[in-house]
Amino acid sequence: MKAKIKVMLVDDSAVVRQVLTALLTKDGSIEVIASAPDPIFAMDKMNSNWPDVVVLDVEMPRMDGITFLKQIMSVRPTPVIICSTLTEKGAATSVQALAAGAVAIVTKPKAGLKNFLEMDAGDIVQAVKAAAGANLRPFRNLNVASANTASIPPAKIKIDEVMPALNASLTSAMAVTTDKLVAIGTSTGGTQALEAVLKKLSRTAPGIVIVQHMPEKFTEAFADRLNKICEMEVLEAKNGDRVIPGRALVAPGGRHMQVKRSGAQYHVEIIDAPPVNRHRPSVDVLFRSVAKCAGKNALGIIMTGMGDDGALGMRDMHDAGAETIAQDEKTCVVYGMPKEAVKLGAVDKIVPLDIIASLIETYGKK
Template sequence: MSACIKVMIVDDSATVRQVLSGLLENEHDLKVIATASDPIFALEKMKRDWPDVIVLDVEMPRMDGITFMKKLMAEHPTPVVICSSLTEKGAQTTIEALAAGAMEVITKPQVGLKDFLSSAAKEVARAVRAASKANMKRVASAPAPAVVPKYTADVVLGSAPDRAMHQTTEKIVAVGTSTGGTQALEVLLTALPRTAPGLVVVQHMPEQFTTAFAKRLDGLCQMEVREAQNGDRVIQGRALIAPGGRHMVLKRSGAQYQVSIMDGPPVSRHKPSVDVLFRSTARSAGRNALGVIMTGMGDDGARGLKEMRDAGAMSVAQDEATCVVYGMPKEAVKLGAVERSMPLGDIAGTIMAFGEGRR
């Protein structure tokens, strides 16, 4: 049997430290080696025994999560899973932590904490396992699958063989990503000019964090980046980020494209789901679309990208060498959904070439 994954919990809440420790210790492959009430205490304990994964709060006394993350990634890169409350201030800080290299976000409520942590135990354990497999030099193995029910896009969009209209001058780029995607999207979107074709993006992220994420990217990019709202048009120079906790669907209205935001069960264990976005793009845009699947755990997006390719769309995947977690792209490649795999730094150029009609 392989060695246990060593976990450290850093949170100023004694309740969180106690409950999470007990829950994670119940997992046969996880071992909580230490807890700390803030990063200063954590750093002292880490000198004695370095963890494989850190479960980290972002708002703490003495040293905040952002400062700790930056210090950690500069001196000794270590996978981090954020466990943060759903507050506006906390969301902003968490987005900065993700940009600094955090693997994933688990959201915790401000009330009913014990019950929430108990019900979310498997989710936290899954996130820790996935983070432990991330190579901090950006090469990773695919993580263990989640344990929640796994639906296909059929639960949101039926499998009727709708066909997209023939080629037009309007181009659409659909992007799907998960673990490591916050950093990857920043690299991609900041490289695109205002003349880039319209993008629709699913980044696996909890509700209330996508607004802050989109605002942060908008301040960095030449393109307009915003959290999608129902009925938003997909136009040149605009990137729409699917809101956390809702599915985003591409629709065509005459010569224009727009998005619909809808509720529904998680698809491929996620909401928003890349499979849902890609299926709708296959139907509404067909060969007018480019599908891009990037770093992330699991297989969300693989089937949808195959539907896009079957509908005549161009499809690319981020290559293994530049992925934080080579899970989603790997599954898409295995399924025959990918025409070309390429480094993250080459994807922006491919998007621009596609927008100019060079496939």
């Protein structure tokens, strides 16, 4: 019989701890082995029974969550999920936690824990299961921490229900232009994987459009942080933003992003539409639009993440003549999304994380 996933809850709210315990233990594959109101109590309990996953608040008395997270990662690296409030302050703090080594973010309800229990149970259960299987070794080797996943709406709508399948004739005749773009899709493990790539790129690198599965508000804080540490300009995308060399546009949480073409220029369109593959933004939505509007003028990259979002869209890009790359299993925190794209025959190259930046720069010079 498969062992249950052992979870430790650390939150100063007794109500939150009770709700999360009920929510998680309802799933037969998860066991909450202990809970604590702050990191000091938590470490005492963890020393006698170390968990597989820690669910951690970031704002607590005696010791804040980020300090505790850094201690965990230095003593015994363990998948940590940040349970954060959906506020600007909570988003900024949670992005710091991702940089310190957290593997995921789940958001606390704005109001009504009962609603949270009844409506959003799948979010944290899926996050815990993904975290339990996370491979933390690549990020220790690269001196960067592991990363993030977003909350997952319950219904799984496929890309064809939101965007029609491509008409091959639309892309097969598209001429190659000098205005190229790079489209990147990622999820669990993606925030620090993206950091590892973008920090190596120059201001002359081709324009980049990115979907990182993340809740609303968090993408703005994430983009702001990257903009401070990267040579490229990194922005949370706004409707109509141009895709230009030296700029990376991150799809805003809670909305889809598409690429549109005007002459030889590209811009993004931010749209409200149902979640695709349980995600909004969805990698499939971005990739399919790039296949349609850029075709041979694009490079598609699918990186670490749980699930299959992006696989069909990458096949569209591949069939439209784009170059396609997948991050390899060894350097993925979760080898889900790249694996599904490879299975569809949508990938030209499978490469480790540390050479993706150089491939982007080379592509831009072709």
